[in-house]
Amino acid sequence: MDWMTALPQGHHETCDRARALLGRWRALAAETERARCISQQTVDDLLVGGLMQLVVPRRYGGLQSDWPTLVEASRIAARACPSTGWMIGLVGSHAAIVGRLPSLCQDTVFADGPGQIIATASVSKGVSILKVDGGFRLSGTWCFSSGIDHAHWVVLSGKDPRDASLGQTLLFTLRRERVQVEDVWHVAGMCGTGSKDLRLDNVFVSDAWVVLQSECFGSAPVGAGHNPGGYLFDVEFIPYLGSLHIGPVLGCAEGAYDDCVAALRNREVTKENAASKTRPIRLEQLAECAAQLSCARHLYHSIAFLLHSAGVAGRSLSLQELVTLKRDRAYLVRLCVQAVQQLVWQLGTGGIFDASPVQRHWRDLQVMASHMDVNWDSAMLAYGDFAMDHHPCDPAKAE
Structure with a gap:
């Protein structure tokens, strides 16, 4: 999206550092799952690359990045390992909570440096x-x-x-x-x-x-004045915290799509397979999955733009913006789940083996989709109630 190209150079450098580590995280993904914990090697990668210090206040040696950088880094990592993406986006965001606490707490937490998890x-x-x-x-x-x-x-x-x-x-x-x-x-x-x-x-x-x-999650918390220039320490925090899931979710689905396409290409190693009668159906289904993920990406950028622009302006979201935000992030998750489910069906029994990364992405996505912050029923009911209680208007102008 054009607006993201205008983000500070630090945003693009952070994303480049995350992309450079994708090969290593992909190779470690299966072992990470077996260990039920990301490895110390991955943690070291995250700390050396500054990916766990994205929203640590600048006064303590952190990067004090804006919200799009945090969520985009987690999205990139999740293409290879959703758990690593979760570590960057969700666990990494907790530094912003500390940045909203009284200054004495902040000074103590970061006394040993910015790399505090x-x-x-x-x-x-x-x-x-x-x-x-x-x-x-x-x-x-x-x-x-x-x-x-x-x-x-x-x-x-x-x-x-x-x-x-x-x-x-x-x-x-x-x-x-x-x-x-x-x-x-x-x-x-x-x-x-x-x-x-x-x-x-x-x-x-x-x-x-x-x-x-x-008071901590509301606007202008007690610690905000300690960290000027960072809206994540100052604006109402819940909309930002509750929307971080869209990074790992979208990245996970994009990773599943890439792995599925690679697996399907490997199948077409003979003319017989390439000329199979079912090939047109597979191609159509693959195109539909790509379209669903494209729609999810548009919602992702819309959410990121809303939160970033509101943060820069130092304003809270309106009620209409809040219910629309919840609706859109729930719909984004549904699109990703539907796309990956279709991909799993396409692979058939070939996708059920542990060696297939698609099945791991599929299971990871089911777990993330169950999180209350992206719950379909509550989000859609909230938006429906709002729509019924307010005067009709042009949806395009309203949002």
Whole structure:
């Protein structure tokens, strides 16, 4: 898209560094899945290439990139290994959360340099949060902590016990060594994210390391003034955080398409196969998949443009923009899922073997598509409710 060519040179250099590593990540993808965690070699690649420091504040030696750079780097990586793309985009974005915390927290987290990996966990079970003098005591299990095996810090969320009627959520930041990792990550796809459970037993977190989520993720959080010139530290954060999934999803589907085309070409090594009666059907199906991914790319660029332009302007999204954003990212995911499903069918039994990267992309995509931030039903119902409650207008002008 033309607007992306106008992004700073640092954006294009970052994307080039990610592309240069695709061959290595592709070769490691199967082992990453078996290990259920990205390798230390991959982590080193990410840190040396600055790909885990994309949204670390500039004052700490980070790149302080804008949102399109973060999501595009994750998309590129996901073509070879969706788990690595997830690490760049989703886990890497957590540095921006720290960049919104009080300055003392930021200074402490990045005291050892910009290459700090920050894991999070928001889904919990059997959790107890007690207010005590000077802080809180946390017990229980927090789930889905992607990248925890390589993390230096952890950000947990939980309900504020001081007034349960308000239903407010708190964010607790603590060092990785203060939590126990429980290896329950035996899953059908996205194995390499290593999204294990975290167990805390009466762990104390000082008040200085606890903030209201609504204040941290809202516009102009307390830490924003510490990092001028970076809108990811200043604007309302949820639309940006919830949209990062489109990078790994689209990249995963594009990788599946490339691998499928390569496999189909290998089949046509004889004139008999090339002249098969079913060949026109395969070509038509392949063209349809390409069209679906082309549509997904248009939605991807539309979302990226919306978020970037709003961020540069320092404004929050309108309600109409929010429901449209949710609709479009859910539709993007559906297009990718449909395209890859068609590709799997095209390969037939040849695509079911572990040696075929298409089946791994297909399973990874199913897992990413199940994430609540791209849930089809909630996104479409929200948009439908909005459309019914507002006056009719020209959709092209409205969006």
